[in-house]
Amino acid sequence: MNTQIITQLPIPPHFNPDKVGEVWRVSYQERAAEAEIWAKQHDIKPASLDKTRICLLLIDVQNTFCIPGFELFVGGKSGNAAVDDNVRLSEFIYRNLGIITKIVPTLDTHTATQIFHPIFWVNTAGEHPTPATTITPADIKQGIWKVNPAVANSVTNGNYELLEKHAYHYLKKLSQDGKYPLTVWPYHSMLGGIGHALVSSVEEAIFFHGIARQSQTQFEIKGENPLTENYSILRPEVLEDFEQRPLAQKNTQLIKQLLEYDAVIIGGQAKSHCVAWTIDDLLTEIKQVDATLAKKIYLLEDCTSPVVVSNVVDYTEQADAAFIRFAKAGMHIVKSSENIASFF
Template identity: 40%
Template sequence: MTLPIPRFHEDARAGQLYLERTGEVAEEALRYAAEHRVRPASEDRVRIAAFGIDVQVAFCTPGASLFVPGAVEDTQRTLRWLYANLGRVTELVFSLDTHRVFQIFHPAWWRDAEGKPPPPLTSITAADVRAGRWRATRFEAESLEYCERLEARGRYVHTIWPYHALLGGLSHALVPAFYEASAFHALVRDTPTHFELKGEHPLTENYSVLSPDVTEVKGQRVGEFNTRLFERLMTFDRVYVFGQAKSHCVLSTLRDLREHIERTDRSRMGRVHILVDAMSPVPAPPLNPLPPALDFPRMADEAIEELRAAGMRVVRTTDPLED
């Protein structure tokens, strides 16, 4: 049964920064659950997870340092989908990109020969570091090895990002409209939202919710595969994936899901449903010629097709949920 949009929700608020209205949301949840006879999530015959990757102010709100163009419309579509299917979505799972000022992908970590930090979207290769074009302000040997290991994986070249999703700052928070949806779902379905923090180790980038891109530098473990979260997701009959950005955190998470499913139980692959109209790529930087490794939209589209070929389902928010 398709459910109506709750009274408090407005599409126009999807891109706005405001204080969440949890009291109003709770009142509406009580009325809504009774009027529409929504059953508790514990009674679901088919268990469905909605897995939101980094739907935070940092990426989804205009004016934020890493706002992804298209994210506001993605939020609107996702919330319409979620509210329409509220009676069937068993659990919400949200990741929270969580950073501090001094991390290897922020400007404060590096200096050029003149002592200046790199501007955002600077690519730093291992060759750059060896040649002295960029020097790490801390952990120099580890930083060089990080660049080498990242390049060896063949997915990304080390990129400097604007300061973003800083713990304690406004950009770290879930988008208010998503937070209200999480509280509403929890109260209507009588089940808590699951939040997963990622990205706190200073010596590695953590695009994927499940694993950092580099897990060891100079014999030091800087991360590992999140088996606990993976197994939690795999308890569901279906996992609908959405969030930001399609070319980075969403894509890396989907790739980790694919690789671990292939290693453990390939029959699980079809459980993963990619809500392809609920995510957008980081735009390619204005370079001519554009290096293939920085053509983020192309990389994302090609990878999604590879994931479809591997057995994941690519769907849209307008598609009806299967029985």
């Protein structure tokens, strides 16, 4: 590692923490010019020269999860958690601009007709489930919910029987594998919509990093398969259909890539779902190669929050338990304010 980047960098004057909870257009050309000047002023070298290669994996830092009033805003216990997380995350990127080799943001990406959206299911009255409804194999057997016949045309070329078989298999598989039961979510992270976009302040920080370090940001898409949830960027919830044929695939290229970095730092939303599931899948892959590789993983605990919906659900306990388990496996639980460079 270059000695001049051991100390943290200042935060550029364009960053405004009061705007992190808002949606706005990043002035790319202006920021690019500033980033090049910033790199010269602070002797920030191109990422290609890094001796210690560090990846910052950002899970679903999108408007849909992180901006108040959007579909699945992660308010956490405080009610403003994702906004506060992203203030710290943006500052973390700027302070550690000189040591983060590559930033990999994931993008939860959906269309309307997917297995976890209301339109996919109906009751005997033809009504769709409300968001936060969970659907189990028992619900199918009892006739409480069934697949909406009308969506078969879009999903399985009109083969409703095939779609029914898959849906029942999917719910059983979630239960057998110890996954969360199928949750019907509000329409969110809609491809082409504002909710799908990265949070403006974080996007700006990522762009600034890319120019200052001459390092291409690597965007990773997940969640577009209509027949499975995809909390983790590394693999969907279910890999095979009811006939044990491939339904979806693991992100083997990203898995390989992450394991080759000297360190991987992880933050984003939500701690209880997409973040926890991604880390869990990464840990599974690590154990298959070399369990000691877990020591290369750093979790930004103050840049992620659990799903909490007042009087509905609270996943705080599950999220905290997952992070305790990750720490026991050798991963590091750190805060964004720490001098990360001193760890390597």
